[in-house]
Amino acid sequence: MIRIILSALAGVLAATTPATAQDYPPLPKPGAPKPYQVPASETYTLANGMQVTLIPFGQVPKATVNLRIYAGGLNEAGRNGLSGLTAQMLREGAAGKKGSDLAEEAAAMGGSINLGNGLHETTLGIAALSERTPDAIRLLGDVALHPDFPASELERIRQNTLRSLSVARSQPQTAANAALAASYYGADSPYGRILPTDEQVKSYTLEDIKAFYRANFGAKRARLYVAGQFDPVAVKATIEQVFGGWAAGPERLRVVPTVQPGPRVILVDRPGASQSTLRLAWPSPVAGSPGDVPFEVMDALLGGSFTSRITKNIREDKGYTYSPFSSVDFNPGEGSWTFNADVTSDVTGAALKEVFGEIRRLQTVPVPDSEATGIRTWMSGTYILQNASQGGLIGSLAQIDLLGLPSDWITTYVPKVIAVPNLQIHEAAQQLPLDKMTLVVVGDLAKVEPQLKALPELQGVQFQRVTPF
């Protein structure tokens, strides 16, 4: 009902839009970013080592409950995909209840059980009506502490996983990511293998899954976040009751990745491909280190925002690609900068020439103040928006824990961004030395390789062909 009324409103607004731009007053100048305060939170530790963070927050009677456990790809010890399969099975039955019953319970609280699994963590979450927050905590407790791992569901989960893997492997972007990870982190590192093989997924038994769960899930690896409107007394009592008896389990495993230095060109042949998928990577400052924030501002200006220089150049001006973007990615003790794009095959060399040109320009020419101010303001505004939802704020707090950032990181982030001098943006770009890059190209190599060989930046660099899967 609400949705229908809102679409009607959208129609009215569209119909009353003035016909010409001249009807508008001149665009106001963006105001100075306002100070941002993170809502006060309370963090405590249960006797078994589990951490709890409560964040009273928001204007409506809902609460987000998020349980994060440091059990993921890092803990697989070479058995790729086992943590993902284990995570999928958690929701299929717990505390004697079927998967469909668990889903119905979640719906009756106004939400659904969200599941995540990655290199570092398995996460379980639900956004529920405020008065059901204790029930939501109990439901997540059932799933995390008392999974039944029903044998009847394993084959369906396995087939779903195999199908998703086969779709993922058919994508050039996955091929590029896999080739980059294997080359950059080393094929033997848990950071270097992004997908399991079909044979691995087919080989895991229910006993393997249960053993992975027993070896990796426990209170010392777990953190529970509750953000929103809730009754703190009832919530604390429920948390103690549900999680207080959880076995402490193992300590969190910390593996800092080692990076294989460039220069290197990794090629994946995709005969007949009309586009080339590009990845360009360098090490970047570790999260929270003095160089981190200036480097992030530099990234936003160079390729990490829609108004960035690389996007303006190869998308808006040249039309080589639709969605180029760069990002800074962090693991504990390690950071990397990656540029990504899918470019038309015929202009693969031309697009890279422009990207190298933009990097070199930023390294050698100081940044105009208007451009630097615009980027700092954009970063400040989007950071505040990112932390203005329950889930977003929990995500930022979890990032602090994962990466070992100072606890006031969120509050001090915007002032840090605003304080980055223009000169430091330009200096940060010098951490992308063109003679040390790792470049991955997935494409029609018969067409693309001659274009790459002609680029001055790639002279003398070894070209290596790989098969990522």
Next chain:
Amino acid sequence: MTHTTIEIDSSALESASLEELWMPFTANRAFKRAPRMLVAAKDMHYTTADGRQILDGTAGLWCVNAGHCREQITAAVDSVIEDIRTRPVSAEELERARTKIRSSLYNLADPSTRFGLIDLLAVGAMWENDPRWANRLESGFSKVTPQLIQSTAREYLRPTNRSILLVEPAPAAAPAPATGAKQ
């Protein structure tokens, strides 16, 4: 249930003045020179004005056509409507629906950007002359009873309140005229 059958004289369709019509996804001049008119559809086929059958293969990335005038679909829709008209929803079903709609209302009012809340206030201001209308939505949900759902379904989802529009060709479809649109 009422079946309204509109009898269409296909020659009239062929010669209907198309000049006033601008079709945004059609090559207008080519179409108006030799209009191909569909006069009926059943299951997976269209029928053209000159009596030919055309396979309706329309599909998109996210959906595929379920066919035209499918009795199975009508019957399935009827059975759900009949159920809600004759059997009071259970307290659990109603509570789940109420939880869901409250949860969606809160999601609308409290995302990080506040646009949802502004939209709600604007709807109240424009249609109810009172932005505080947004505050009354929730108490409205709580007043819904199984009896109210049933009486509402009986009032609005009456078989006599429903029309199924069937477009069928006239019994003796004349062959298509050789000329195009009327000048």
